[in-house]
Amino acid sequence: VKYSYDFGQKTDGSSKLRELLGGKGANLAEMARIGLPVPPGFTITTEVCTYFYDNGRQYPKTLEKEVKASVAQIEKEVGKKLGADKNPLLLSVRSGARESMPGMMDTILNLGLNDKTVKALASESGNEAFAYDCYRRFIQMYGDVVMGVQAVNENDHCPFEACLEKLREEAGVELDNELTADDLKELIKRYKAIIKKRTGTAFPQDAYEQLWGSIGAVFNSWQNERAILYRQKYGIPAAWGTAVNVQAMVFGNMGDNCATGVAFTRDPANGEKVFYGEYLINAQGEDVVAGIRTPNAIAQLKEEMPKAHADLEAVRKKLEKHFKDMQDFEFTVENGKLWMLQTRNGKRTGLAAVRIAVELVKEKLIDQKTALKKIPADSISSLLVAVFDPAAVKKAKVLTTGLPAGPGAAAGKICFTAPDAEAVAAKGGHAILCRVETTPEDLRGMIAADGILTSRGGVSSHAALVARQMNKVCVCGASEVVINYANETLTIGDKTFKNGDDISIDGTTGEIFAGAVDTAPSEVDQVLNGKLKAEDSYTFQMYDQVMKWADKHRKLGVRTNADSPDQAAAAIAYGAEGIGLCRTEHMFFEGDRITFMRQMILASDEAERRKALKKLLPFQRKDFNGLFKAMGGLPVTVRLLDPPLHEFLPHDESSKRELANSLGVDVDVISNRVHALHESNPMLGHRGCRLGISYPEITEMQARAIFEAAAACYKLKKPIKVIPEVMIPLVGFADELKNQVAVVHRVAAEVMEKKKVQFKYLVGTMIEVPRGALTADEVAETAEFFSFGTNDLTQTGLGMSRDDAGTFLGKYKDLDILPQNPFASIDAAGVGQLVEIGAQKGRSTKKDLKLGICGEHGGDPASIEFFHSVGLDYVSCSPPRVPVARLAAAQAAL
Numbered sequence: 001v002k003y004s005y006d007f008g009q010k011t012d013g014s015s016k017l018r019e020l021l022g023g024k025g026a027n028l029a030e031m032a033r034i035g036l037p038v039p040p041g042f043t044i045t046t047e048v049c050t051y052f053y054d055n056g057r058q059y060p061k062t063l064e065k066e067v068k069a070s071v072a073q074i075e076k077e078v079g080k081k082l083g084a085d086k087n088p089l090l091l092s093v094r095s096g097a098r099e100s101m102p103g104m105m106d107t108i109l110n111l112g113l114n115d116k117t118v119k120a121l122a123s124e125s126g127n128e129a130f131a132y133d134c135y136r137r138f139i140q141m142y143g144d145v146v147m148g149v150q151a152v153n154e155n156d157h158c159p160f161e162a163c164l165e166k167l168r169e170e171a172g173v174e175l176d177n178e179l180t181a182d183d184l185k186e187l188i189k190r191y192k193a194i195i196k197k198r199t200g201t202a203f204p205q206d207a208y209e210q211l212w213g214s215i216g217a218v219f220n221s222w223q224n225e226r227a228i229l230y231r232q233k234y235g236i237p238a239a240w241g242t243a244v245n246v247q248a249m250v251f252g253n254m255g256d257n258c259a260t261g262v263a264f265t266r267d268p269a270n271g272e273k274v275f276y277g278e279y280l281i282n283a284q285g286e287d288v289v290a291g292i293r294t295p296n297a298i299a300q301l302k303e304e305m306p307k308a309h310a311d312l313e314a315v316r317k318k319l320e321k322h323f324k325d326m327q328d329f330e331f332t333v334e335n336g337k338l339w340m341l342q343t344r345n346g347k348r349t350g351l352a353a354v355r356i357a358v359e360l361v362k363e364k365l366i367d368q369k370t371a372l373k374k375i376p377a378d379s380i381s382s383l384l385v386a387v388f389d390p391a392a393v394k395k396a397k398v399l400t401t402g403l404p405a406g407p408g409a410a411a412g413k414i415c416f417t418a419p420d421a422e423a424v425a426a427k428g429g430h431a432i433l434c435r436v437e438t439t440p441e442d443l444r445g446m447i448a449a450d451g452i453l454t455s456r457g458g459v460s461s462h463a464a465l466v467a468r469q470m471n472k473v474c475v476c477g478a479s480e481v482v483i484n485y486a487n488e489t490l491t492i493g494d495k496t497f498k499n500g501d502d503i504s505i506d507g508t509t510g511e512i513f514a515g516a517v518d519t520a521p522s523e524v525d526q527v528l529n530g531k532l533k534a535e536d537s538y539t540f541q542m543y544d545q546v547m548k549w550a551d552k553h554r555k556l557g558v559r560t561n562a563d564s565p566d567q568a569a570a571a572i573a574y575g576a577e578g579i580g581l582c583r584t585e586h587m588f589f590e591g592d593r594i595t596f597m598r599q600m601i602l603a604s605d606e607a608e609r610r611k612a613l614k615k616l617l618p619f620q621r622k623d624f625n626g627l628f629k630a631m632g633g634l635p636v637t638v639r640l641l642d643p644p645l646h647e648f649l650p651h652d653e654s655s656k657r658e659l660a661n662s663l664g665v666d667v668d669v670i671s672n673r674v675h676a677l678h679e680s681n682p683m684l685g686h687r688g689c690r691l692g693i694s695y696p697e698i699t700e701m702q703a704r705a706i707f708e709a710a711a712a713c714y715k716l717k718k719p720i721k722v723i724p725e726v727m728i729p730l731v732g733f734a735d736e737l738k739n740q741v742a743v744v745h746r747v748a749a750e751v752m753e754k755k756k757v758q759f760k761y762l763v764g765t766m767i768e769v770p771r772g773a774l775t776a777d778e779v780a781e782t783a784e785f786f787s788f789g790t791n792d793l794t795q796t797g798l799g800m801s802r803d804d805a806g807t808f809l810g811k812y813k814d815l816d817i818l819p820q821n822p823f824a825s826i827d828a829a830g831v832g833q834l835v836e837i838g839a840q841k842g843r844s845t846k847k848d849l850k851l852g853i854c855g856e857h858g859g860d861p862a863s864i865e866f867f868h869s870v871g872l873d874y875v876s877c878s879p880p881r882v883p884v885a886r887l888a889a890a891q892a893a894l
């Protein structure tokens with residue numbers, strides 16, 4: 001097996017080997033292949049990482065030899081030698097997983113420096129301060145990452161940083177690059193002492209020892225806490241492992257003709273086609289991202305280094321042409337010469353994902369299908385999120401403006417720490433995490449917060465990066481914001497805010513407002529509601545374009561789960577093609593209805609029950625009529641009563657008393673009935689079709705309401721040709737369905753006869769218990785359609801109640817027993833199999849049995865892909881998920 005792949009003049013890898021070389025290694029090889037200037041190096045494969053963890057952190061035997069050969073290849077290409085007293089080769093050692101995990105793992109720069117080689121570097125570069133600056137950086141990184149010299153607790157400052165700060169003070173300078181060679185020599189002495197004191201070991205002088213120490217540290221960092229948390233959040237399997245990239249150093253910190261930077265071929269926050277990025281003159285590595293000095297915008301490089309800027313523009317074009325996507329790349333300029341250190345498909349906000357895909361098609365770089373695949377289906381939601389209400393914005397005072405780094409509107413309580421933000425969010429509140437700059441330690445708080453505000457750091461700072469990825473509202477680098485952690489205050493001009501005060505940030509414009517500013521519907525919603533013209537909203541045009549493309553390619557229909565005309569109308573505006581699930585129980589809670597419902601439940605015999613049902617009938621009929629009208633003839637599936645009856649009764653004493661009074665019965669009557677209806681496991685109890693079988697008069701009333709409402713639609717001056725679909729829930733036995741279908745057919749005939757109108761209707765069932773799926777061939781003899789109720793099918797299939805699963809699912813996720821919440825994303829192997837069996841068996845009886853799904857999973861892209869693959873006809877989801885489902889359905893079909 002080959003463990004080490006070279007890149008440079010000799011290149012073994014390519015972007016096709018991403019799994020083996022990681023994203024960074026694969027693309028370094030690819031850039032070398034297409035003739036971009038890449039410092040030579042090599043990539044140790046992810047297989048070594050797997051081996052490392054499977055074998056008690058040991059390497060494969062042949063690795064050492066391969067690494068030596070690869071180092072020799074670099075030495076040949078650059079004409080320097082690792083550890084040599086003359087012309088020493090310096091290396092970087094970098095992590096690189098299949099998916100980028102920015103800042104989560106460790107990097108070591110300037111490796112190969114020791115007390116001797118640093119002198120060679122000083123004399124050969126003619127720049128002593130530069131050489132010693134590299135050396136002190138190396139010791140600092142090595143001490144931290146490899147030797148584990150870190151802050152001991154939260155209040156402790158990183159010991160190296162503290163030492164550096166003190167030295168800057170002593171030297172009377174503000175910035176690191178103002179330190180003289182002598183200052184730096186002193187700093188190095190102190191750094192070494194820190195290492196010795198804290199670890200009992202001296203900083204190693206041997207270059208190969210340094211190299212192996214660093215390689216080990218990078219592999220170890222795959223299992224650090226940050227990386228683990230990050231993988232959990234983004235569903236990256238631990239088994240992938242990281243590669244390690246070892247590369248010849250180039251120097252952006254040799255003087256004013258040098259620079260280092262990060263750039264995007266387009267704006268990653270809003271997707272606009274502008275060259276975007278930032279750089280620092282005379283700086284190295286992480287300086288730009290770390291936000292220690294505020295970097296300059298890339299446009300300024302045109303003045304400072306016109307040649308390098310022109311080279312970068314050329315690189316920008318070449319990268320997009322080759323990778324056919326927006327690229328996020330890192331570069332260094334060493335004495336005027338441009339070097340490429342990394343490129344990858346840039347992380348972007350949902351808004352940017354849509355815009356970039358649409359515009360790449362316009363520019364003919366990609367075709368429609370590629371564009372559809374490039375937009376994560378969920379990112380359509382970012383076009384639908386609320387914006388600040390323009391009227392409220394007018395009244396609110398703009399305190400200051402920062403860089404718009406994550407579009408959207410967020411209002412909430414000022415929190416200065418991650419735990420504070422988590423605490424506010426845990427109570428259901430909204431937090432705005434306010435930091436001078438963020439670090440990977442803040443990740444938890446950033447996840448919890450609605451918005452992120454930083455006073456320092458630019459568009460490639462950690463805050464901006466994470467915001468893009470998580471689609472968080474973010475304003476960064478707001479330099480007029482003064483944050484004082486010690487006093488827990490945030491000051492802008494003469495206004496001071498405390499921890500917990502309200503603040504609002506607009507991540508689209510960068511504006512910051514005092515207080516909580518009101519929000520308004522998104523531009524897309526405003527256009528859909530006729531409040532804004534389509535031609536005035538580029539956001540709407542993009543949305544519309546993507547939806548048109550999606551509709552052209554998808555095979556799955558998309559319906560919505562809706563119980564009211566309002567919801568139905570909203571879903572139709574988003575492109576729903578029908579209602580896949582109308583939950584009738586929601587209709588029993590409003591106003592007086594609950595009283596009649598309770599009368600029905602408390603009735604002591606059928607006659608009394610029928611009396612109460614009669615009062616409910618007009619309400620139901622009116623509801624269905626409204627729904628049918630709102631849907632204008634599109635299919636509407638109505639599920640008959642599903643929950644156990646006790647859910648409609650009051651449980652606390654005072655409500656019971658109130659009910660007793662209103663019904664004119666003794667409170668004991670109520671108590672006894674509540675007691676009688678109590679179930680130890682209502683999820684598996686007297687519910688679904690079991691209710692209709694016990695009380696056929698309920699089914700009768702609901703069917704009558706549906707058909708009378710439909711009949712009324714046919715009798716309108718402009719008739720609406722409704723084809724109602726009556727759905728019987730929780731069927732496990734074919735005879736259960738037969739029993740209920742007979743009632744429905746009888747009522748249908750009665751209504752048509754009485755109203756003198758004939759119309760089509762369907763009676764079908766939900767498949768939501770395993771027995772129903774396994775005997776679907778029998779069930780299909782009576783059913784005219786199936787809708788897989790994947791919420792209950794997951795509960796019953798896994799024997800796991802949704803309401804209780806929270807107590808252990810977290811642990812399951814940690815242990816990788818269940819990679820994701822099965823109630824959010826379908827458990828394809830288990831529950832999915834039940835769906836597949838149900839579909840196959842159902843269709844073996846009725847070839848064109850209509851099949852749909854109506855659980856939470858109907859709006860989840862991964863689940864939608866699965867439903868497409870098993871040949872369902874449609875998915876049904878909540879109204880705001882409809883656009884997401886349309887796109888996901890298209891992606892499944894591509």
Ligand code: ADP
Pocket residue numbers: 039091092093094095101102103104105107109247248249250251260284285286330332341342
């Ligand atoms: P991350 O994955 O966290 O971005 P990198 O491996 O990209 O970490 O390293 C961080 C930074 O170190 C890079 O952005 C670059 O500026 C610097 N760096 C890495 N390798 C080299 C090199 N060979 N020469 C100069 N700088 C380097």
Ligand code: MG
Pocket residue numbers: 330342
């Ligand atoms: Mg990088």
Ligand code: MG
Pocket residue numbers: 642729730768789791792
């Ligand atoms: Mg159900």
